[in-house]
Amino acid sequence: MESLFAQFAILSEQALYDKNFDPYTIEDDLMKLFEVEAYKAWAAMELDQEKQVEEAENFMKEAEDHLNTAMEEAMDEFRRFEEEMNEMAKSEYDSLVSVADRARNMGKTMEKLATIAAKKYIETAVNSAGASMKSAFKAISSHSKKVHPS
Secondary structure: OHHHHHHHHHHHHHHHHOOOOOHHHHHHHHHHHHHHHHHHHHHHHHHHHHHHHHHHHHHHHHHHHHHHHHHHHHHHHHHHHHHHHHHHHHHHHHHHHHHHHHHHHHHHHHHHHHHHHHHHHHHHHHHHHHHHHHHHHHHHHHHHHOOOOO
């Protein structure tokens, strides 16, 4: 832009002092310079834009890498948590199975003891009934030898 003003100043001076100066020269020269300046400004802006795009892409790559790292850490933590929960669940399951096995064994033992007790009770009842019958037979047989006074 400065060269544009400098050229305009030169052409203005020339127009003041040179009687054969063509005013269209100012327009032609200035338009050429303006066009060159416009292209330079456009190229500079495009270069700056490309630089900004590259910086934005780099920033996005860094953000993406950071996000991936955070996601990997979160997934690792989730896997550790899942393993802990699975271990706790397996431990709880094993504990419940152990309690169930002990309860089943205790039930079988109680069933055997109840069976033994029932057999002994039946045996005792049968022996008692047998003794009662013997006693009753003795009483009947001893009464039959005696004569009733009536």
